[in-house]
Amino acid sequence: MSNTSYDTYRENVAGRADVEDTPELVAYYKELAQLKTGALWTVANKIEPWQPKSESVPVLWRYRALRDHVLRSVDLVTPEKAGRRVIYLNNPGRQDVSAAVGWLYSGLQVMHPGEAASAHAHSSSALRFIMEGRGAYTIVDGHKMTLNANDFVLTPNGTWHEHGVAADGTTCIWQDGLDIPLVNAMEAGFYAVHPDLQQAVTHPVDDMPAIWGGKGLRPHDGNWTKPYSPLYKYEWAPTYEALVRHSKVTDGSPFDGVLMHYVNPVTGGPVMPTIGASMQLLRPGEATRAHRHTGSFIYQVAKGSGYSVINGQRFDWTERDIFCVPSWAFHEHANASASDDAVLFCFNDLPVMHSLGLYREQALAENGGHQVVL
Amino acid sequence: MSNTSYDTYRENVAGRADVEDTPELVAYYKELAQLKTGALWTVANKIEPWQPKSESVPVLWRYRALRDHVLRSVDLVTPEKAGRRVIYLNNPGRQDVSAAVGWLYSGLQVMHPGEAASAHAHSSSALRFIMEGRGAYTIVDGHKMTLNANDFVLTPNGTWHEHGVAADGTTCIWQDGLDIPLVNAMEAGFYAVHPDLQQAVTHPVDDMPAIWGGKGLRPHDGNWTKPYSPLYKYEWAPTYEALVRHSKVTDGSPFDGVLMHYVNPVTGGPVMPTIGASMQLLRPGEATRAHRHTGSFIYQVAKGSGYSVINGQRFDWTERDIFCVPSWAFHEHANASASDDAVLFCFNDLPVMHSLGLYREQALAENGGHQVVL
Amino acid sequence: MSNTSYDTYRENVAGRADVEDTPELVAYYKELAQLKTGALWTVANKIEPWQPKSESVPVLWRYRALRDHVLRSVDLVTPEKAGRRVIYLNNPGRQDVSAAVGWLYSGLQVMHPGEAASAHAHSSSALRFIMEGRGAYTIVDGHKMTLNANDFVLTPNGTWHEHGVAADGTTCIWQDGLDIPLVNAMEAGFYAVHPDLQQAVTHPVDDMPAIWGGKGLRPHDGNWTKPYSPLYKYEWAPTYEALVRHSKVTDGSPFDGVLMHYVNPVTGGPVMPTIGASMQLLRPGEATRAHRHTGSFIYQVAKGSGYSVINGQRFDWTERDIFCVPSWAFHEHANASASDDAVLFCFNDLPVMHSLGLYREQALAENGGHQVVL
Amino acid sequence: MSNTSYDTYRENVAGRADVEDTPELVAYYKELAQLKTGALWTVANKIEPWQPKSESVPVLWRYRALRDHVLRSVDLVTPEKAGRRVIYLNNPGRQDVSAAVGWLYSGLQVMHPGEAASAHAHSSSALRFIMEGRGAYTIVDGHKMTLNANDFVLTPNGTWHEHGVAADGTTCIWQDGLDIPLVNAMEAGFYAVHPDLQQAVTHPVDDMPAIWGGKGLRPHDGNWTKPYSPLYKYEWAPTYEALVRHSKVTDGSPFDGVLMHYVNPVTGGPVMPTIGASMQLLRPGEATRAHRHTGSFIYQVAKGSGYSVINGQRFDWTERDIFCVPSWAFHEHANASASDDAVLFCFNDLPVMHSLGLYREQALAENGGHQVVL
16 A cells, blocks of 8 residues: 555544544554554445445447357367357456456357367356357266257366367357356366366266256256256256246246246255356336346346346347346346347356345335436 | 063063063062053063064055945035045055055045035145046145146145136046144144135136246245245146156166156255155066165056065056055066056155154165065 | 944034945945045044144153162163163053153163163164263263263164163163154164174263364364264253353243253254253243143153143152153143252154144143143 | 457466467457457466465464554544554455455454444454453344453344443453455445444343353254354353363364364354354474365464464464465464463354355375475
């Protein structure tokens, strides 16, 4: 702290620090610094804010703007040199940690038919959400999952995993979601390249969704104690069907329409300890009310078009667009169609907020619950 | 104990009681009886057996033998007088507690189109498995579920519930499964008739399976903390589909083929605290090996035909037949068809065995794991 | 059911069975019996009672009446022949299952200095509460615990265990508490004699209470996943001290005074899955109000004297007396001393009631919450 | 990223990114930046390190150096202006977030007899460890706890709390420990000043330790579901006694001597969701072996003297000194006395590591498990 001023954060409020710099105090502060210490009252109001103020800004990334750049990476770099050809989303407020929002990383990855990335493992948790193409697959600890558009697949903390596209497939693009920034911040990041660069497929293809994907059913021989979901792949078709069926019997949430969380079927809890995911349906013409809560959220439009208002700023979106909602930002969503439903995929750090006891939520009270668009 | 002999249970084994009656001891025993006490060594070997010996006997109830009697009850008694027209399964070893096996009750209930039983609540937990007919329904705490053959529905401990058949349906027969004998044994049975005799349907029909029936999904607004599954109805079609899909990627259990347990999606645990349920598929020609375990089991043949060997006795079964396996009885199952699969529905007290830490299991070691049929 | 009458349980209440025997019906019932079935309406009101009616009766066993008989057993039988010299409490309503109340067994065991019982294991869970003598010990899976009056020790389901008295001790008497009747009823009882008849002490004496007995502390290397408490021994001194300290800051329960449950420190839950235990303090002159609940309870007076009213019957007790409260019996307790506190040890099947979802409780509304003594 | 170089993090290892800047690529990168995106391979090796490299450095803060400065703050600022008079520990690597190590804040607070801080609540979790003085107290949600040296008290997330010193006490100094940096990083920090500035004491003094502090006991009326320990205060005397007793029956951990974690007695888990705490005893002459693990740790010497080696650097400590161990730093501890034991209090973010699945541990293999001191 080379600053000559120590009283930047003063607040004239009972119970808050309000100490003016004096020569004597400044001398004292300098002595404290020598001892690798400081006076709390010089920073208390800074480090104990009245409420969160996110470093991240709301951003919408248009797929039609990004897609060409993603495809171009195939020509510009080889998989051998680049590892993976990924364009990552770089929130203007989080460039120091390469985050899309908060402590979440996201990128768009492209792969040509017949290509396969090398296998690795890391203490970050990851998910993939398929955007386009046929023939994509992911292998997790010897289990191979085939993937189609709007499917969502897990590659949890500590698993050997790799991605590829079948030789008879088409160019595939998907969204990666990881907690890399969080794991780095927690100073707990480990990385390993698979000794054989590729791992063997040691189980029948798509076995985990077959074994664990029963509706209200658990396999008798399924003795699963790992801290993440054994389901691995969550397919689009049954998810969408569940949302539609659900939408016919409930009003849904005033803030989110009909929203369902992807869960670990063994526990009913989140799919991984650090990343949650959900899919939500907005009925034709539905416009939700605004609320805000802690946690960082990345959305991808799985179906339809509409707009979201985030901290007073309107973002219009259509299929495959991606946008983020920072912590404690007011947000509301609207389906622009009067005839078709709109569906948003989302991943977030809600499990972290809940584990650490930090989740808080507040509805917008004013203006019928709708923000004034700036 | 009016017996003059107190040394019936002697065993000449180190660590076991082996005390012969003497005049002095008998006099002592009589004094103890006056004090509402006894000498442990006179009963120790009886109350601490080397292994369980069930009071129940294996029984197979043929549906074609029972069906006429079930239907006849409709002519013999009115719902108003009988409450419910049910023929219950009465295990020869458990007639004192009206149990089908162990502490489980089961009966076959019949209802004509347009009939409805009165609503009641009890501390027993119950399930219904639909055997035949169209238009059956169950109402649980205001939630109405429509039911078809091989569907399975819960009416848990403490819920208001009632059954009926739609006016445009057909005569319906279903199997009831309850823990009535257990709850009575635990001296915890309460019963109440609904003040209005019928309860109102206060939610959209089939809302609970729509809200909670997502595959790997949890409703956002679902804040369920009751000790039983909110899914209420488990439909046959997705269950059978899950078994078939599962059977393609695993060998299944050597003792049970491909077996899946019905679960509470909120916890991944059993559907109710006292009754578990499962569905298992035996592939064409599959004959499982024998094992035995604690807990009592009632099976209904949902599809196909075959046989089971229980404690050395062979029971041939076909669709809709019901049979029971007592605690610690060796049992194995075989599908008699070389072309079709066979499917067994089962309910049991496994959750009790697990909660109380009493589950034990043993494979038959001899004869390639198959019992010698007596 | 050799009875010629099938309409014993009729009730003229809407929603209950009320079917009169007719020759046609009796013929039908006999046909059903041939098929190992029955008509539910003939037994429904019996097996679905309005509320529990316990088979057990309230009993108080006076220690001064039992003590001589217990001591006499030492002269009458040898440990080799008797296994253990125990006088068990035989509730007049439960003699068929040798229970003290409900599904709980209890007995008074005596042992002379230098004696040791043989080691065994069983699927019943057991506890001992020390009544008198010096030098008693229990060994559980190689861990030896030394025991003094009012100490309480566990020998859980599946553990090798044995009891003895040090050569330099005195004759010891303790109360055994087990779930033998429950485990037999569940048809899950296994018993094994230790191959060496005595097991070796493989850990420092009293190590488990030293490792797990910290107040608000857990040992770093304590990785305990067994379903019972690793604390094994609960000593009287810190328990009494905790009750006294607790009694100074709370009013306690209107029904139980200051009551604390013994817990598994790893989970905060009951000490064993099938048996709970507690210690409660009644302040000088304290007389609690009456309530009733499901579950069976056995009390021993650890300190002081007073009386309990159980289903309208008054039982006066003093130190070392034992009494039982059957399920759903109203009960209230009073300390007869105006100057000293009274302390009751209790063990019960509350964990079973809670696991199975069968716990219910009701306060006595009339007469200021006090029963009229008959 | 105004840098002209994008290839800073290249690694020539199969499976890692190794792309050299070319004019074409740099142009591409600039286009990506316009779209608020970047190329993963330019940062992949930076954000996916092989193993953690902490931003924090090991520091030892000597109490005898800090004490005067802490006391001087009393003369320099008033409680009204400063809020609290605290000198916080400012790790050279974490000055941007005012952390002592990792995401943990710590400070030394001083208060004169008769003083009381104003009551507030925040979403940070806090603990206090008393260093010197008589008469300190903390009030948490109306529960007042009196505090002595080496006592440890909780003021969890969301509770109203305040500190003070009794008028007849002496000047008190204690260590504060909070997760302020973590909560800010998670963008979940809320702060509120109590409307009355002081809260009323609404329960008997020290009631929570009396109610919840039984050894292996739970209060009957204690229905606690909050995510933190109701014990609130952990006293030094029983903690030290437990360590000594424990040390007599086990060898302890090769890395930590005899270490016990403070727990929430309701669950057996950590005292708060984000901060764990422990106390460990090093026997006379004991020198532990080195290991490293994820998570950040702050130690205070509660008793005795000795040294710790952290990442090859030796730190000698004596009573009241404070030091920190950053994530993944090798560390070992030694008691310098041949006759007295040494005891270290520690608080840390282990619960976060465990909740998020990020805990990893590694023993030092070389040199008999001891670091070479640099």
